[in-house]
Amino acid sequence: MQAFEYANPTSLKEALGMLSSQWGEADILAGGTDLLSLMKEYIHTPKRVINIKGIKELGGITKTAAGLRIGATATLDELTESAAVRTEYPSLHQAAMGVSSPQIRNMGTVGGDLCQRPRCWYFRQGYGILGQEKGKSLVPDGENRYHAIFPKSQAYFVNASSLAPALIALGAKVKIAGPNGNRELRVEELFVVPSSNAARELALAPNEILTEIVVPSARGVKNATYEVRQKEALDWPLVTASVAIRMKGSSVASAKVVLGHVGPTPVVATAAEQMLTGKSLTQDVATEAGKSALDGAQPLNGNAYKVQLARVAVKRALLEAAKARG
Template structure:
């Protein structure tokens, strides 16, 4: 790990003042479950590390007039034990349960989950976010069994976020603060597919901190289903989160979002629309799932992930209404 300056601010304003104007100057530390690994591997070599765990206003889960506010430093364990979340957002609880490590649940934060870097093994081996060598993608022609089936050149990694798909399905927003003010962004727009090596996979700017997540209070039936090979800590192969607004037993409107299948969480609007007016059962869910994966463009080794994404969508839908 490269030596760095460590800052331990007590207020958000103080923290924002410590950030840089370009990536590489400062990194924000919350749980550290991703950042420390990145630094040990010299993938990130920040000059300054800004610890935000000591900033009170970034914690807490509260009910607001519009829904629920989740502070960025809320840990996975706090989320799991929150009655407020449990009663309304099983999709978030199920996503949290997929993080099968007590250590990561206790340390990892929801803000960190959204901001974590991709797990692409080329990226983690130092070949860059887009993993290009001699003008060619190492991923597209290489070991891509865990990579994107909804990718497009040049980004073939998958978003590693566990909560992203569920938050998008629930219509959540993130609040991003900088010294010049705050802005709100739908989570769906927070994730972006980078076009160049200098881009990031999230809309956060180097001078910003993700401060909170706002989940609207609309009543939905929602669920997440993760396909993981292992029960123990393991990266999902494909996930799906769904949120259904219901009229009695029938779907009024739906949102379906798949995870770990593209450089961002992948929405399936057509599949979601196909559910309108329907009662969810095995056949309906299966059909919607098939629609959801229709646009998939698997790479040389990962066609199997199309089937996994399909299974995840079907099972998430059935779980939401069970």
């Protein structure tokens, strides 16, 4: 780890003043579960590390009539312990429990889960976010079993967030504070495809801080997340599907189907959403939706199995949601 200057601001304003307008100069420290590893590998070599856990306004989870407000530094453990999350947002609870290490859940924050960097092993070995050597991605001809089946241009890594698919399916937004004030993004807009090895995969400026996540009320919304993981102990999901379904009688009024760990950003499965509308959630319909969700997948030479896994994940998430009250 390269030496750095450490700051422990207690107000958002103070923290914003410590950030840099260039990537790489300063890093925001919350749970640290990703950042410290990145720094130990010299993937990140910030000159300054700004701990934001001392900023009270960034913490906590509150339930209001309008929905759920999750502070960026609320931990995954707080999320799983929240009664409101358990009852109204099972998909979020399931997604957080998918991080099957209690230690990570105690340390890792919701904001950090969204802002963590990809686990692509070429990235982690120092080949940049696009995993390139001499301007060419190492992924298509390399070891790509965990990589994207929905690659975008030269980006083959997969978004690593456990919570993003659920948050997107639930219609959540993130609030972002910056030098010029605050802004809001839908969670799906937070993730972008980097155009070069120097670019980032988040729609955040280097001097902005993600401050909170706002999830609309999910009353009446059946929701579930299904992860395919090889291990029950701490392990990265191979694929994730999260669904949020509004019913009208026994048929689907509207559906959100989002896939995780399949592309450089979470993938909203529009075709499956459309296909589901007006149908009842039977085994056959769920299977069909799984197929639609993977329309257009472009697997690499070593990861076609993820297409199958994602189909199954969509099917199982839908059937799980169908069982849920809501």
